[in-house]
Amino acid sequence: MPRANVRDQLIHSALEVFHARGFNGCSVQDIVDSAGVPKGSFYNHFDSKEALGVEVVRAYTALVGAYVVEAGAAEILSGPGTPLERIRAYFEAVIEQNVSCGVRKGCLLGNFATELAPHSAEIAKAVADALDSWSAAVAKALAQAQEAGQVSKDADVSALAHYLVDGYEGAAARAKLIGDRTPMDEFIRTTFDFLLA
Amino acid sequence: MPRANVRDQLIHSALEVFHARGFNGCSVQDIVDSAGVPKGSFYNHFDSKEALGVEVVRAYTALVGAYVVEAGAAEILSGPGTPLERIRAYFEAVIEQNVSCGVRKGCLLGNFATELAPHSAEIAKAVADALDSWSAAVAKALAQAQEAGQVSKDADVSALAHYLVDGYEGAAARAKLIGDRTPMDEFIRTTFDFLLA
Numbered sequence: 001m002p003r004a005n006v007r008d009q010l011i012h013s014a015l016e017v018f019h020a021r022g023f024n025g026c027s028v029q030d031i032v033d034s035a036g037v038p039k040g041s042f043y044n045h046f047d048s049k050e051a052l053g054v055e056v057v058r059a060y061t062a063l064v065g066a067y068v069v070e071a072g073a074a075e076i077l078s079g080p081g082t083p084l085e086r087i088r089a090y091f092e093a094v095i096e097q098n099v100s101c102g103v104r105k106g107c108l109l110g111n112f113a114t115e116l117a118p119h120s121a122e123i124a125k126a127v128a129d130a131l132d133s134w135s136a137a138v139a140k141a142l143a144q145a146q147e148a149g150q151v152s153k154d155a156d157v158s159a160l161a162h163y164l165v166d167g168y169e170g171a172a173a174r175a176k177l178i179g180d181r182t183p184m185d186e187f188i189r190t191t192f193d194f195l196l197a
Numbered sequence: 198m199p200r201a202n203v204r205d206q207l208i209h210s211a212l213e214v215f216h217a218r219g220f221n222g223c224s225v226q227d228i229v230d231s232a233g234v235p236k237g238s239f240y241n242h243f244d245s246k247e248a249l250g251v252e253v254v255r256a257y258t259a260l261v262g263a264y265v266v267e268a269g270a271a272e273i274l275s276g277p278g279t280p281l282e283r284i285r286a287y288f289e290a291v292i293e294q295n296v297s298c299g300v301r302k303g304c305l306l307g308n309f310a311t312e313l314a315p316h317s318a319e320i321a322k323a324v325a326d327a328l329d330s331w332s333a334a335v336a337k338a339l340a341q342a343q344e345a346g347q348v349s350k351d352a353d354v355s356a357l358a359h360y361l362v363d364g365y366e367g368a369a370a371r372a373k374l375i376g377d378r379t380p381m382d383e384f385i386r387t388t389f390d391f392l393l394a
């Protein structure tokens with residue numbers, strides 16, 4: 001029977017390797033080397049590199065993304081400050097998380113969206129689900145902001161939440177491109193000091 | 198001496214193959230097969246796959262992107278309508294261009310930003326230059342909108358232009374992910390019917 005800790009080690013190592021080098025930029029051999037396990041054991045745990053990719057998206061959402069989607073969702077809805085202050089703090093926390101991993105790695109969800117979507121329906125679905133869950137948390141907080149009179153009653157909070165998450169992903173992609181966090185910081189400033197101010 | 202049309206054919210074929218499958222999702226062999234030229238001739242024209250990648254970014258900016266950056270820049274500054282109407286028409290044209298290539302291919306600039314930035318300084322610079330040139334055109338039009346009283350005098354038009362281009366790229370990435378243009382159409386609606394309305 002496969003040992004569970006080997007499976008977890010493969011997911012953890014693959015997350016690091018995929019995040020740094022992209023899904024197509026590494027091989028199963030690279031992943032087992034990084035995990036320090038024999039290649040033969042890989043297929044005891046995963047049917048394919050793609051199946052591992054789906055688990056990596058879930059792990060990124062749950063671990064790095066724990067902050068974003070789970071703990072983040074609680075903070076964004078009931079932390080201190082006004083609803084808009086909480087949404088700003090939430091995106092700022094996402095950006096600090098991104099920077100702490102290394103701005104050159106970008107957001108794994110955005111990376112996989114552009115690299116893998118046409119090639120892997122399963123990975124695409126896992127990434128789309130993660131982005132939808134993230135946008136749903138932001139939409140709830142925007143509804144609170146609307147209720148509090150901070151955002152116009154005319155706003156479509158669901159569309160606006162997707163817009164902000166997409167905008168963050170675009171800013172994270174350019175930050176990755178230039179190796180500089182400025183696009184993400186300007187995303188915050190333009191959103192909260194100008195467009196929604 | 199290498200024939201110029203072989204070089205152009207390699208760039209054209211590589212653009213198609215990179216756009217559809219990603220830079221790391223194909224080999225030099227795939228590109229020469231697609232171009233219908235012998236592999237030996239590749240290295241008469243390019244030192245490496247990366248050197249070809251830089252030329253592909255330039256070709257995408259000049260061909261597909263001609264619309265966006267060159268012709269687009271003229272239209273956005275002096276076409277019919279108010280400055281904000283012209284900016285909207287410009288992004289709508291970019292979206293139609295994207296859809297006509299196949300929404301699942303995404304924007305080559307955004308794809309390369311997330312796939313290649315940490316691995317190829319030369320390709321990263323070519324992509325960053327293309328995005329900067331695009332944002333500069335949008336910033337000029339936003340300055341016209343500011344002059345016309347359509348956008349607040351408080352706006353940092355350069356930051357706002359980058360914000361819109363990044364937002365478009367994020368929306369294009371999600372459109373690619375889900376195989377549906379809706380995120381790009383909602384980018385237009387949220388930007389022009391709500392945030393800048």
